[in-house]
Amino acid sequence: MLNNIISNLINAENPKVEDAKQLIKEIYLEDHRPWVVGYSGGKDSTVVVQLVFEALADLPKEKLHKKVYVISSDTLVETPLIISSINNTLRRVQDRALLMGLPIETHKVKPDFDQTFWANIIGKGYPSPNQKFRWCTDRLKIDPANQFIKEKVSTFGEVIMVLGVRDDESVTRGNTMKSHTVEGKVLMRHSTLSNAYVFAPIRNFTLEDIWDYLLDENSPSPWGDDNHELNKLYQDSSSSRECPLVVDKSVKESAGSCGNSRFGCWTCTVVTKDKALNGFIENGEDWMRPLLEFRNWLAEIRDNRNYRQKYRKHGKIYFRNVRVENIDEEDYVIIPKKASRKEEITKLESFTIVEKSALKSFLKKNNIDLSRDEDNSLLIKDGETYQQLGLGPFTMKARETILRKLLEVQRDLKHPSGEHYELIKDEEIKVIRRYWLENDDFEDRVPQIFREVMGYDLDWEYDDRPLFDKEQLSDLELLCDEMKVDMKVLKRLISIEKEYNGYKIRRGVSQDIEKTLKQDYLHL
Template sequence: METNIISNMLNDEKTLLEEAKHEIKDAYLEDDRPWVVGYSGGKDSTVVCQLVFDSLKELDTKDLHKKVYIISSDTLVETPLIIQSINTTLHRIQTEALEIGLPIETHKVKPEPSESFWGNIIGKGYPSPNQQMRWCTDRMKIDPANKFVKDKVSKFGEVIMLLGVREDESATRANVIKSHSVEGKRMMKHSTLPNAYVFAPIKKFSLDDVWEYLLNHNSPWGDDNTELYKLYQDSSSGECPLVVDKTVKESAGSCGNSRFGCWTCTVVNEDKALNGFIENGEEWMRPLLEFRNWLAEIRDDRTRRMKYRMNGQIYFLEVQTEEFNGTLHAVIPKKGSRAKSVLPISEENFNIVEENNLSTYLKKNNVDLSAPGDDNILIIKNDGKYAQLGLGPFTMETRQEILRYLLETQRDLNHPTDPNFDLIQEEELRVIRKYWLEKGDWEDSLPTLYNEVMGADLDWDYNDQPLFDGDQITDLEILCEQNDIDFKLVKKLVSIEKDYSGYKVKRGIYDEIEKALTQDYLHL
């Protein structure tokens, strides 16, 4: 009886594999549209890549008529051991494909330095991602992959994307696949990219089918699939897919608990991935975990955040109130595992200001809403409810603090195989410096900070130097204060003019000046 069950399982697996390979061959031969295969380094995408590789090997050479691009996403903050493994695998795939004459090319897609994790956080001051503000996936994963696909669409007219998505991953994923499928058609229309289609050759595979295949079929390019199995076995984490579609972003979930995600992920409360690596002997990664935990901890620290948005917009966060022993208390929520704060509403605990008097209070007390610290202002709104000033980007001082800690971590990190491993790229540092100069860092602090930590200099472009030296900046600041003119506004206007200097036609400069002059915080 037991023998029959095992026999049936093997037959089922053989049928499933034969169907998948047959479908892959048919799909490859039926038209000239090139393929883009998403590879994340995880189990599902590995199955797809192996099946495609083996299926193409079985075709006649004369039928290998179109390109297959295997792409991986490098967010520049990938878990170090995983990106190292992905780099090795991509090289092996490319080498073996060239050796046996398969039309396969491997590529890594990366975010632009201006859209990278550090470009956004340290450069622009974005708060680190959380469940409500998960800005990272679009900028660091979806957009770079989509840019690659769009380039191929512009060259070939249409492309087909092969993804390792399976219906049994979750009910949400099954519904997404079903909603994009057309009865009798193997291709699904991409929801956001015109002229791009999605082919999911293992959508009927179960988790057991995936591991059954990987552990019983050798990697055609020489990887050891048992190592991949061990990686999953040692962790409760899952796979971080190559996300190429905004409609499946939510079903893909956060990769913060995944061995295949970013080491900086702050979307989850606890980073099980880094913890798992450390518990399994990778002690050298502990400084990364400590940095990640600190970055998550400071996210909602009011003393480290500006009190208006990047565009200068002021907004209020309503404060809940509760009555205890006849006294009204403000309930200040805390994010993550921290306890909420419940304080009596009194002059002792808050600077209580009526909404209509907020502008007067800020000017009278010389409150700089972009500076570090928190004046602990509790606003009585016109409707009688209580509120706090909403939080905007990290202050410039906090951005400098983050960069200093990051560089110190990079300097002291003992990577076992790559002594030159960088946590932040030179291109990102140059972009960050540009952002800082545009936002009024006229002291040009980044090269100095870098030298203090790293004991060396990069080849900085000193054409980007500020227009004024330290003494001139001080004089200008005093002049603005004497004439009750916002110094940050003056710096912004000078930066706008500097950006447009040298252009004969300064198209757009008046729009930029208008945005600067109409920022909310200037007109409270």
């Protein structure tokens, strides 16, 4: 009797909580579609998981007729303290659910090793993400989560995503949610996944509602977490945002970057300043300083022309317009920058001006390789317009530098647990090696760099050995120079032959050879 009185008093003080629980029960009992609950470790998703857990605990056991999957996204570059907290919570939720007989399962979803942050940056040479080229969200978060959802759809026909999204989180997010809402219906359409629907039980919660519920001593975490510790993570932060579990490409932009969030990736280069790592360091986690320094360096080198090829991945050349202006009786080149970054201003005399029609002969005469770590400060004149060669992937030398520095940070990191903490997985390093070999790294540099930095070898695949030794490579380079043959093209053609070797039907080999021979930079 006393418990019921106390419960009624609590509910009267916080009617939104009781309404949300009641709605969760009604939607759960409505059909047999399983639920997939997104959990990021932040405040909003914690509220949703806790409300779902409490609502299911209130139902009679015979009515717990379908599974609830609590999934968390591990991008493999999560902030170390946060992923540790998420792992602990998932274990506690699972243990408590089993003890109470609730149909809750916890899972972590991860990108495939050939799609991770480091596989793309170091392996393929992708420039680090920014606001205009935020390739990371799809590969690291959306695709792994959607793969999990698709597997459940294929098994059960339809699923319901339960997400901690709120209308007042941002104007953009609120408008996006409204656009997906069907009038009179609680569930929203999922715009990119057929047979998947979205349920947002805390949609009308305010920030104050969130913390009132989490910090209410009468509503502790049912699995034993201390929500005051979660609140501490948000203290002294200029942002109360969390990094949501993004499962819809159409709302990726409204989800925004997680670089200003305590619950994003430690490698986030989308924002100018990483407030998350700075905040942790300022609050005593000084061991994370090497991560911040590495992240800042990675952001700085992104637009350094010496670190980037001057053509895109498949050899395509493009040009970017710049302005030449007279300032205080001197001519300057004004190089525009994307997003909110300041324009770069350099004296015109620092550049070598080349007519566009004479570019090919100039490059050949001066033996300039557009894939190398050099820029030559070329300014291309096309009539009255001035241009620069556009930038492509990180050069191979840049990727070697990034890999070496990352391994050095990993080797020297003083993680408080005292255990060896992996910033990059062994499986990712092996994928990077494969990408480099496919990209004509005949010297097989990955095992060499790993051994030099870490002091031991991984269990490398025998079949991935390079085709030529150093002496043979040297002979090939001399022969290419003598015969005026592009060494990169020769390497690519040899790699294509290796790739198709042994196949009775070599479908696609002609197209691959044709693409190699038609690369833009060969025919300027």
